[in-house]
Amino acid sequence: MKVITLENAAQIGEQLGRFYVDFVKEHPSCVLGLATGATPLPTYQYIVKAYEAGEVSFADVTTFNLDEYCDLPKDNKNSYYTFMQENLFKHLDIKAENVNFLDGNAADYEAESRRYAQAIQAAGGIDVQFLGIGRNGHIAFNEPSDAFTDEAFRVALTQSTIDANSIYFDDAPMPHYAMTMGIGSILRSKKIVLVATGASKAQAVKGMIEGAVTPQLPASVLQQHADVTVYLDKEAASLL
Numbered sequence: 001m002k003v004i005t006l007e008n009a010a011q012i013g014e015q016l017g018r019f020y021v022d023f024v025k026e027h028p029s030c031v032l033g034l035a036t037g038a039t040p041l042p043t044y045q046y047i048v049k050a051y052e053a054g055e056v057s058f059a060d061v062t063t064f065n066l067d068e069y070c071d072l073p074k075d076n077k078n079s080y081y082t083f084m085q086e087n088l089f090k091h092l093d094i095k096a097e098n099v100n101f102l103d104g105n106a107a108d109y110e111a112e113s114r115r116y117a118q119a120i121q122a123a124g125g126i127d128v129q130f131l132g133i134g135r136n137g138h139i140a141f142n143e144p145s146d147a148f149t150d151e152a153f154r155v156a157l158t159q160s161t162i163d164a165n166s167i168y169f170d171d172a173p174m175p176h177y178a179m180t181m182g183i184g185s186i187l188r189s190k191k192i193v194l195v196a197t198g199a200s201k202a203q204a205v206k207g208m209i210e211g212a213v214t215p216q217l218p219a220s221v222l223q224q225h226a227d228v229t230v231y232l233d234k235e236a237a238s239l240l
């Protein structure tokens with residue numbers, strides 16, 4: 001793992017945003033694996049500014065998001081579909097048919113998992129996968145468990161994740177299940193970038209980089225991937 005520690009989240013957004021803009025300029029038909037949450041926002045803001053400045057086009061880019069809540073309508077204000085529309089896609093020239101999400105309301109979750117795996121394969125695989133990390137070491141919604149997962153599956157969210165994400169739900173109840181890409185699907189990405197900011201992530205970051213590879217800290221599996229770059233701010237790096 002290559003670890004880059006910068007001053008703060010804004011600096012990470014600029015450096016990683018620049019990386020994405022250059023990557024899309026060099027590979028206009030690339031396939032990007034994208035993430036939601038607070039962590040990617042500075043990077044997405046940099047990308048939008050570069051697009052608005054006429055620097056880059058996303059017309060031929062394909063995207064796959066990591067996860068989506070179950071039991072929440074796609075157009076609900078808290079769905080990850082809505083998050084991506086509001087924070088990235090509606091500001092770019094990306095084509096709606098090139099944007100891919102897991103369906104958290106699928107009637108058959110196993111068939112939905114197979115559909116997503118086939119769509120990723122048909123697109124030629126994911127070139128660059130963006131990841132955040134949960135306080136409990138989760139990546140996407142792969143929560144600590146007894147075994148690493150492979151393809152997408154329906155997961156029961158842990159209390160740690162429910163506590164962290166329920167701030168976005170105001171008075172509405174937060175879903176307790178999600179569809180998530182599995183560890184195997186994430187590891188098949190050609191390149192992975194993981195961003196962690198803030199002191200609440202420091203313990204998980206230490207385990208991911210310095211600890212044993214274990215499904216109890218799912219991000220630790222990234223030690224086995226050949227091309228991972230981790231971007232940290234000072235707080236997230238404070239226990240290394």
Ligand code: PGA
Pocket residue numbers: 036037038039040131132133134135138139140
């Ligand atoms: P966050 O979530 O970016 O909102 O901190 C990261 C994650 O849970 O993967």
